[in-house]
Amino acid sequence: MKIDEEKLTAFLYGTNLKELKKIYSRVVIDHLINPEHWGILGDANSSVKLTGPCGDTMYISIKVRDERITRCTFDTDGCIASVVCGDIVSELIEGSDIKEAMEINQDTIIKFCSGLPEEDKHCVLLASDTLKKAIKKLT
Numbered sequence: 001m002k003i004d005e006e007k008l009t010a011f012l013y014g015t016n017l018k019e020l021k022k023i024y025s026r027v028v029i030d031h032l033i034n035p036e037h038w039g040i041l042g043d044a045n046s047s048v049k050l051t052g053p054c055g056d057t058m059y060i061s062i063k064v065r066d067e068r069i070t071r072c073t074f075d076t077d078g079c080i081a082s083v084v085c086g087d088i089v090s091e092l093i094e095g096s097d098i099k100e101a102m103e104i105n106q107d108t109i110i111k112f113c114s115g116l117p118e119e120d121k122h123c124v125l126l127a128s129d130t131l132k133k134a135i136k137k138l139t
């Protein structure tokens with residue numbers, strides 16, 4: 001069954017997909033429509049909750065086995081960009097070792113998104129900072 005992206009976006013985020021497509025790349029839209037890592041791990045080895053200057057919160061949990069990140073999930077009460085960035089950092093670190101995961105930063109996320117508007121940069125920072133704290137707890 002084909003997903004009606006327009007209806008899903010309106011339902012999940014209360015916004016118009018056509019307008020979002022003018023602002024964001026297809027990669028961003030894909031993560032927005034289908035954030036595969038949204039959720040909380042019950043058996044995480046590390047979980048961190050961080051609130052950004054905008055007042056929104058990001059929660060990241062990580063599961064590790066034999067020094068490798070086997071699963072990462074996020075949760076947020078934040079904006080569209082925070083959902084996208086939470087999903088992207090989770091995707092990027094799965095399968096990485098802890099050292100590789102530490103190298104993910106704001107630039108990595110922005111490049112992966114094929115760019116983001118200036119006003120979303122603090123949302124990228126929130127995801128990046130939460131991830132770093134969660135990884136640090138593992139070391």
Ligand code: FES
Nearest residue numbers: 054056078079123
């Ligand atoms: S506006 Fe708060 S995380 Fe994006």
